[in-house]
Amino acid sequence: MRKKEMIAMLLAGGQGSRLGVLTFNTAKPAVPFGGKYRIIDFPMSNCINSGVDTVGVLTQYQPLLLNRHIGIGIPWDLDRRNGGVTILAPHVKGAQGEWYTGTANAIYQNLEYINEYNPEYVLILSGDHIYKMDYSRMLDFHKKKKCDVTIAVLEVPMEEASRFGIMNAREDDRIYEFEEKPAQPKSNLASMGIYIFAWDKLKEALIYDNKLHDNSDFGKHIIPLMLNNGMTMYAYRFKDYWKDVGTIESYWAANMELIRTLPDFNLYEDFWKIYTDADHQPPLYVGPDAEIKTSLVSEGCEVYGAVRNSVLGPEVSVGEGATVRDSIIMTGCSISPGCVLDRCIIDEGSELGRNVVIGCGDNTPNSDWPKIYDTGITVIGEHSVVPDNVRVGKNCVIYGRTAQEHYQNGSLDSGGSVVLVKEVTI
Amino acid sequence: MKAIGIILAGGNNDKLGALTTRRALSAIPVGSCYRSIDFTLSNMSNSGIGKIAVITQYNSRSLHDHMSSAKWWDMGRKQGGLFVFSPYLSNDNSLWFRGTADSIFQNITFLKRSIEPYVLIASGDAVYKMDYNDVIEQHEQTQADITVMYKNVEDEDVCNYGVLELDETGRLLEFEEKPLETHLRHISMGIYVISRTLLINLLETIVGEGRYDIVKDIIIRYRKKLNIRGYLFSGYWRAVNGIPEYFGINMDFLKKEVRNLFTAAEPYIETKPKDEPPVKYNYTASVRDSLIGSGGIINGTVNHSVLFRKVYTGENSCINNSIIMEGTIVATNCYVEYAIVDKEAVLSDGRRITGTREQPIIVPKGAVV
Numbered sequence: 001m002r003k004k005e006m007i008a009m010l011l012a013g014g015q016g017s018r019l020g021v022l023t024f025n026t027a028k029p030a031v032p033f034g035g036k037y038r039i040i041d042f043p044m045s046n047c048i049n050s051g052v053d054t055v056g057v058l059t060q061y062q063p064l065l066l067n068r069h070i071g072i073g074i075p076w077d078l079d080r081r082n083g084g085v086t087i088l089a090p091h092v093k094g095a096q097g098e099w100y101t102g103t104a105n106a107i108y109q110n111l112e113y114i115n116e117y118n119p120e121y122v123l124i125l126s127g128d129h130i131y132k133m134d135y136s137r138m139l140d141f142h143k144k145k146k147c148d149v150t151i152a153v154l155e156v157p158m159e160e161a162s163r164f165g166i167m168n169a170r171e172d173d174r175i176y177e178f179e180e181k182p183a184q185p186k187s188n189l190a191s192m193g194i195y196i197f198a199w200d201k202l203k204e205a206l207i208y209d210n211k212l213h214d215n216s217d218f219g220k221h222i223i224p225l226m227l228n229n230g231m232t233m234y235a236y237r238f239k240d241y242w243k244d245v246g247t248i249e250s251y252w253a254a255n256m257e258l259i260r261t262l263p264d265f266n267l268y269e270d271f272w273k274i275y276t277d278a279d280h281q282p283p284l285y286v287g288p289d290a291e292i293k294t295s296l297v298s299e300g301c302e303v304y305g306a307v308r309n310s311v312l313g314p315e316v317s318v319g320e321g322a323t324v325r326d327s328i329i330m331t332g333c334s335i336s337p338g339c340v341l342d343r344c345i346i347d348e349g350s351e352l353g354r355n356v357v358i359g360c361g362d363n364t365p366n367s368d369w370p371k372i373y374d375t376g377i378t379v380i381g382e383h384s385v386v387p388d389n390v391r392v393g394k395n396c397v398i399y400g401r402t403a404q405e406h407y408q409n410g411s412l413d414s415g416g417s418v419v420l421v422k423e424v425t426i
Numbered sequence: 427m428k429a430i431g432i433i434l435a436g437g438n439n440d441k442l443g444a445l446t447t448r449r450a451l452s453a454i455p456v457g458s459c460y461r462s463i464d465f466t467l468s469n470m471s472n473s474g475i476g477k478i479a480v481i482t483q484y485n486s487r488s489l490h491d492h493m494s495s496a497k498w499w500d501m502g503r504k505q506g507g508l509f510v511f512s513p514y515l516s517n518d519n520s521l522w523f524r525g526t527a528d529s530i531f532q533n534i535t536f537l538k539r540s541i542e543p544y545v546l547i548a549s550g551d552a553v554y555k556m557d558y559n560d561v562i563e564q565h566e567q568t569q570a571d572i573t574v575m576y577k578n579v580e581d582e583d584v585c586n587y588g589v590l591e592l593d594e595t596g597r598l599l600e601f602e603e604k605p606l607e608t609h610l611r612h613i614s615m616g617i618y619v620i621s622r623t624l625l626i627n628l629l630e631t632i633v634g635e636g637r638y639d640i641v642k643d644i645i646i647r648y649r650k651k652l653n654i655r656g657y658l659f660s661g662y663w664r665a666v667n668g669i670p671e672y673f674g675i676n677m678d679f680l681k682k683e684v685r686n687l688f689t690a691a692e693p694y695i696e697t698k699p700k701d702e703p704p705v706k707y708n709y710t711a712s713v714r715d716s717l718i719g720s721g722g723i724i725n726g727t728v729n730h731s732v733l734f735r736k737v738y739t740g741e742n743s744c745i746n747n748s749i750i751m752e753g754t755i756v757a758t759n760c761y762v763e764y765a766i767v768d769k770e771a772v773l774s775d776g777r778r779i780t781g782t783r784e785q786p787i788i789v790p791k792g793a794v795v
Contacts (some may be wrong), residue, residue, distance in 0.1 A: 020606065036720075039753035074497065075701075259706070267703035268723065281720065282689030283458030283679070283732075284705055287714040298704040299459075299564050299720050312704070 004117040012127035013060030018247045021381040029127030030066040032330045035298040037276045040127040045274045048076045050135035054083030057107045075277045108206040124195040124322045131242040148201045148231035152194035164190035167235045175233040178223045203231040241265040249375040255311045336338040344378040353388035361393035364415035430542045431470040435550035438482030444726040444790040452550030453488035458717040464552040464697045471499045472693035473558040477506030481529045525638030531629040549616040554663035561657045565592045565619045571652040575617040587613035598654040676732045
């Protein structure tokens with residue numbers, strides 16, 4: 001292998017359990033965002049746009065969709081003979097297999113992959129965030145400051161700082177202390193989970209720490225260890241748009257921000273494009289009686305009804321007389337004529353029968369998962385079916401191919417759930 | 427696969443006026459996101475043809491750009507794949523292609539190095555979808571030397587096409603190119619199946635005699651000597667051979683059955699992806715019965731039109747019955763009717779551009795109006 005200056009390791013194995021039914025069958029990085037994209041497209045596109053052409057993607061939780069999406073890396077021009085993208089799944093070593101038990105443990109288990117490229121620097125990323133960032137500028141900073149570790153940080157409001165991993169730094173941004181979710185934060189520099197390490201230093205720390213902890217983690221173990229050993233560690237301040245879409249509400253809100261006339265996060269500029277797997281891109285058809293306002297609508301949609309304040313993924317059909325408001329409809333969903341949807345998220349490939357109403361009634365939190373569904377958003381899982389004329393309230397969850405018998409009096413009150421365990425068909 | 431493919435994409439057609447002064451006919455944008463060559467190229471790939479030569483000549487830059495990678499059509503192969511041939515200079519030969527047959531003859535090595543028994547020759551400027559295995563099967567069954575694909579047209583003017591007269595068994599009797607007057611209703615689609623070795627022999631013979639055209643010097647001249655047969659194609663097929671046809675093809679994509687043929691049913695027609703974001707509709711947008719390409723930002727009114735990728739329409743602008751190509755900016759308070767606006771044009775505030783259904787007005791590429 002030809003030596004690489006810096007390679008990226010992208011942690012994409014997390015479930016993102018607060019996204020509820022959206023991550024039943026999919027790892028969080030594969031969850032669609034902004035119509036045609038998936039969350040992982042943002043760090044992947046950042047890599048290639050920054051000139052990082054070797055990316056190891058560490059998968060673990062429900063990797064099927066992610067594997068298919070990444071393939072050999074064609075959408076990001078990461079299909080390379082030297083480098084490119086490699087999917088790194090947990091594997092059997094010696095007598096037994098081992099899961100990735102922590103973020104640093106996952107990197108530790110792939111030491112050999114990194115060694116092949118013998119890089120000077122390793123960039124650690126997570127596949128959970130929406131942002132555009134030039135990692136090459138962070139690397140310049142890393143070299144200029146002669147760092148062992150550089151951690152990208154965001155200045156968050158002080159009152160929210162206790163929700164983040166906080167870097168306490170001197171005036172010149174040299175970090176002297178790291179605190180995970182401190183009750184009394186001393187600083188508002190929140191870690192974005194983006195690190196550049198000098199590879200030789202990181203390797204040493206990984207090998208050492210994995211003897212001590214069997215769930216070795218960057219925030220909990222590696223960063224404190226390296227600080228204690230007196231390594232040079234700087235905070236790299238990032239001032240642009242960055243969103244963690246970890247909950248149903250924040251996921252919905254981040255999508256909705258994109259439909260503003262001048263959104264904070266601009267997908268329409270040419271010099272820092274976001275790439276995604278979309279080989280087949282038929283045009284989008286808007287029917288004679290359709291009405292679309294303040295929305296994002298992707299390729300291959302056929303819209304005959306009304307769409308307001310919504311984000312539609314590719315190949316969604318919206319039938320005549322249907323109304324979609326304040327909602328996110330993902331790839332390949334079919335919204336039959338006469339449906340009225342308010343504030344809902346409908347995952348890929350779902351079908352809504354005629355005259356289905358979603359989002360009516362009061363704002364009772366979900367009775368089974370009150371912490372996940374409590375902001376009035378109803379979520380329908382992937383490849384689900386809702387039969388004709390059903391009325392669904394707020395904070396509901398529907399998953400599976402439901403039929404009339406699953407709805408008393410043809411309705412599901414706010415906070416209700418219909419979750420059918422998927423039959424495995426051979 | 428039993429055949430290799432040759433796409434004749436070198437033709438010049440001045441009937442498209444400003445649209446083809448700097449663009450090969452095969453690279454003309456169609457249906458909001460495609461270019462005309464995508465149809466033949468995808469058909470070949472989808473039919474299992476694994477080795478394709480595209481022969482270019484006029485304004486080949488646009489085609490080379492479009493086909494800078496073959497992977498979108500699954501043609502990035504070690505075995506076979508996509509070959510793009512242009513005229514070149516050498517010590518004993520510095521000729522442009524003198525005709526369709528000559529353009530293949532000058533690349534005859536491509537034929538000689540292949541092993542497949544048949545060659546499928548098609549032009550790169552027609553919009554249609556077909557499985558070529560059907561015509562190859564008929565070609566074998568009828569033991570034809572050459573099979574010419576044709577289409578029946580009842581009420582259209584056929585004077586822009588080659589017309590065929592067949593006997594009751596389907597054998598070619600007469601072929602007339604662009605007839606002034608005719609009662610014949612079979613038009614040639616410019617798609618031929620021929621055995622590879624026969625093609626090599628014919629090309630070497632006719633070019634030696636100073637003849638360079640497939641239609642005139644092979645099909646017509648050899649119609650009695652060889653067993654040339656017709657293959658009837660009954661699906662949607664239209665060639666881009668004039669402004670009204672070009673306008674009509676694009677408007678056909680607004681019809682569900684035409685659109686679905688290409689975009690909803692597998693195998694799909696593939697094109698070079700451009701990674702544009704979804705279309706953004708702002709509050710003042712009003713779009714009816716139109717196709718909108720990705721990356722567009724819509725503030726104005728769009729009716730019965732085809733917008734390609736990355737078109738911006740400003741507030742209070744109205745676009746009716748028009749084709750707006752990639753990257754065009756229509757500023758505020760514009761009125762556009764029956765127009766074909768080529769790529770990256772800019773219509774500044776308050777412009778009115780109106781043509782007629784019969785004669786759409788053309789705004790050339792990059793023009794600032």
